[in-house]
Amino acid sequence: xxxxxxxxxxxxxxxxxxxxxxxxxxxxxxxxxxxxxxxxxxxxxxxxxxxxxxxxxxxxxxxxxxxxxxxxxxxxxxxxxxxxxxxxxxxxxxxxxxxxxxxxxxxxxxxxxxxxxxxxxxxx
Numbered sequence: 001x002x003x004x005x006x007x008x009x010x011x012x013x014x015x016x017x018x019x020x021x022x023x024x025x026x027x028x029x030x031x032x033x034x035x036x037x038x039x040x041x042x043x044x045x046x047x048x049x050x051x052x053x054x055x056x057x058x059x060x061x062x063x064x065x066x067x068x069x070x071x072x073x074x075x076x077x078x079x080x081x082x083x084x085x086x087x088x089x090x091x092x093x094x095x096x097x098x099x100x101x102x103x104x105x106x107x108x109x110x111x112x113x114x115x116x117x118x119x120x121x122x123x124x
Contacts, residue, residue: 007032011042015052015069022068024059043067072118083110 010032015023029039043065046052054065072078083106084090093099101107 007034007038008042008046011039012046012051012069015046015067016071018069019072020068022055022066024057025054025065025067026059028067078114081110083107 011028014028014031025039025043029036043054047054052067052069054067057064057066089099093101095102
């Protein structure tokens with residue numbers, strides 16, 4: 001029988017892979033081959049660690065939870081719109097220079113927009 005920590009890791013990976021759509025608790029338990037009791041304990045533990053959040057949902061006439069990851073797997077999509085990639089001043093840009101990421105309004109706006117997108121998609 002797999003260790004609880006192994007099941008937690010497997011569960012977290014499945015939840016992360018589901019992205020913004022999340023996964024129903026009952027689907028997750030079937031995928032990791034766990035009982036509903038064991039699965040509930042795993043989801044509560046992942047939530048208490050701040051790795052996931054749960055939203056109550058009515059599914060097929062029964063109340064359950066949909067599980068969402070607070071962490072998003074890293075991909076190029078997360079930086080593809082960064083203004084630095086196409087900036088004409090890129091070669092002159094440095095932390096202590098006249099042109100700097102510390103004072104760049106384009107970069108600041110992009111970061112704030114990304115934070116807002118992340119917060120609105122995670123339900124915060």
